[in-house]
Amino acid sequence: MQSLELGHIRVDRIVESVCKEFAPLRFFPETTPEDWRNHRAWMEPLALDPASGNLVFVIQSFLVRTRHHTILVDSCVGNDKSRPQRPFWDMLKLDTFLPRLAQAGVQPEDVDYVMCTHLHSDHVGWNTRLYDGRWVPTFPNARYVFAKTEWESWQALHAREPQQQIIDSMLPVIEAQQAQLVDDDFALDDEVWLEPTPGHTRGHASIHLTSAGAQAVVTGDMIHSPVQCLHPEWIIRADLDPQLAKRSRRCFLERYCDSAVTICATHFPQPSFGRIVPRQNAFWFEYASV
Numbered sequence: 001m002q003s004l005e006l007g008h009i010r011v012d013r014i015v016e017s018v019c020k021e022f023a024p025l026r027f028f029p030e031t032t033p034e035d036w037r038n039h040r041a042w043m044e045p046l047a048l049d050p051a052s053g054n055l056v057f058v059i060q061s062f063l064v065r066t067r068h069h070t071i072l073v074d075s076c077v078g079n080d081k082s083r084p085q086r087p088f089w090d091m092l093k094l095d096t097f098l099p100r101l102a103q104a105g106v107q108p109e110d111v112d113y114v115m116c117t118h119l120h121s122d123h124v125g126w127n128t129r130l131y132d133g134r135w136v137p138t139f140p141n142a143r144y145v146f147a148k149t150e151w152e153s154w155q156a157l158h159a160r161e162p163q164q165q166i167i168d169s170m171l172p173v174i175e176a177q178q179a180q181l182v183d184d185d186f187a188l189d190d191e192v193w194l195e196p197t198p199g200h201t202r203g204h205a206s207i208h209l210t211s212a213g214a215q216a217v218v219t220g221d222m223i224h225s226p227v228q229c230l231h232p233e234w235i236i237r238a239d240l241d242p243q244l245a246k247r248s249r250r251c252f253l254e255r256y257c258d259s260a261v262t263i264c265a266t267h268f269p270q271p272s273f274g275r276i277v278p279r280q281n282a283f284w285f286e287y288a289s290v
Contacts, residue, residue, distance in 0.1 A: 002271045007211025012063040012104045016076035016097045019057045020049045021088045028234050039227055046269035057267040062218050066191050069112045073207050073218045078125025111139040117220025118201040119154050121165040128172045135172040144173045148181040150203025197222040199245025216262040224267050229283040253283045
């Protein structure tokens with residue numbers, strides 16, 4: 001289990017699974033085979049699967065332990081969730097997430113906050129678990145922090161067309177009165193706060209961490225693959241507002257390029273920790289040695 005020491009904060013990766021189901025041309029719909037020709041050599045095998053030619057995405061949470069709080073950033077796909085639109089995530093029964101959380105020394109009742117970067121199904125699944133035939137919050141003592149802008153966007157969509165992850169992974173948390181809807185610039189304290197990175201969804205936020213002069217940012221879905229460091233303009237099929245997503249991504253890469261800030265890249269291959277450095281007229285993800 002890879003971890004990051006950040007001043008007085010410890011960050012652990014809690015990996016649920018590794019996904020190799022998304023074909024590059026479908027995931028990045030504006031790209032062509034020619035666009036990918038020069039990237040295969042450096043992306044294989046960690047970021048691009050040689051056997052299938054598909055992208056490799058880690059599905060994971062980041063466990064953040066400060067001197068005051070135990071925080072889970074994002075909560076993966078979850079077990080027993082009906083996801084027929086993504087058969088590889090449908091009705092999972094993986095024995096990975098909670099056991100790996102326990103290996104890190106944390107039980108569900110120990111978690112003080114769950115902070116979701118956004119409300120897509122692979123980021124909210126373990127918000128709840130199935131117990132006696134009903135969905136209940138997995139983390140009984142936690143406050144679940146969601147950006148108000150993000151929740152209102154999904155609430156409006158759900159009213160028009162029911163969204164399964166809202167039904168099984170959000171509404172039970174709200175009904176249990178464990179949800180905390182916050183402004184886009186919410187700060188939990190002087191060590192943990194939201195950094196708005198909208199575009200992928202309306203209220204998408206990355207999570208900024210700082211302690212004793214050291215800093216890190218959990219990206220969420222502001223960026224999905226290291227190839228987007230070289231091509232920040234590459235949008236993905238799931239971006240709600242592609243132009244805004246591109247602006248958020250480029251601003252993020254420019255802000256942290258050549259800085260000491262550690263990037264915790266949510267879907268990047270292991271170790272997922274690294275730095276943004278310049279590369280010709282764009283950027284590069286330099287993986288940390290952990």
